[in-house]
């Protein structure tokens with residue numbers, strides 16, 4: 001019901017739409033929404049940031065304090081890595097597996113029961129899912145799970161039987177009991193007369209792509225609050 005106010009179209013599915021799927025469905029929702037695909041979006045946004053003069057440095061951290069001498073503001077977006085960096089016991093992995101198939105005839109997405117979903121992407125690639133294994137960090141593909149996902153999706157949308165398998169993927173969702181850690185941080189005295197603001201933004205679970213625009217704004221607001229607090233103390 002929350003979606004109703006944020007998406008352009010949200011209504012009851014019609015009898016005609018039920019014909020697109022298998023099964024004796026009595027109720028369904030139809031809605032339109034925005035689609036993004038991280039393997040296209042992330043290189044695009046990185047290129048845009050590089051053009052704007054942003055520099056990227058990559059390294060493994062054992063502590064966030066390693067950054068405080070070097071930077072004025074640290075925004076911690078380390079997902080499951082925050083379990084160690086922040087000693088955050090609320091973080092837990094929810095493992096997920098998906099298949100990518102070639103099925104350019106699929107034009108709408110379908111969500112069924114038991115985490116069964118069919119999401120058309122770009123260039124005729126369709127994502128078939130899914131699975132949710134709480135507290136599993138096994139990043140190896142499970143062939144039985146792939147068969148089960150394919151079977152569930154084909155039962156829902158029978159035309160997928162003709163789809164060619166392109167890829168199989170496993171990922172770990174950085175789930176956090178109690179929700180995303182935003183609006184929190186601290187100010188660290190970095191040894192000189194300067195201070196570093198550390199603000200957190202992690203624990204997006206299975207919704208990080210769609211939530212990121214909102215949590216990023218909330219995080220920047222928190223940085224501004226901390227900045228004002230630091231300035232007033234000086």
Ligand SMILES: Cc1cc2nc3c(=O)[nH]c(=O)nc-3n(C[C@H](O)[C@H](O)[C@H](O)COP(=O)(O)OP(=O)(O)OC[C@H]3O[C@@H](n4cnc5c(N)ncnc54)[C@H](O)[C@@H]3O)c2cc1C
Pocket residue numbers: 059060061062077078079080081082085095096097098130170171172173174201202203204205206207208209210211
């Ligand atoms: C199967 C599956 C399906 C999904 N479907 C959707 C969907 O439909 N819609 C949606 O919105 N979301 C979806 N998600 C969830 C989404 O992928 C995540 O919420 C999102 O990727 C989290 O992004 P993040 O940047 O917070 O964390 P991550 O992507 O985990 O990034 C954390 C980064 O921090 C780095 N890091 C961690 N520790 C350290 C350290 N000590 N030193 C240096 N670097 C460190 C890591 O290397 C990594 O680069 C799905 C996830 C899975 C697995």
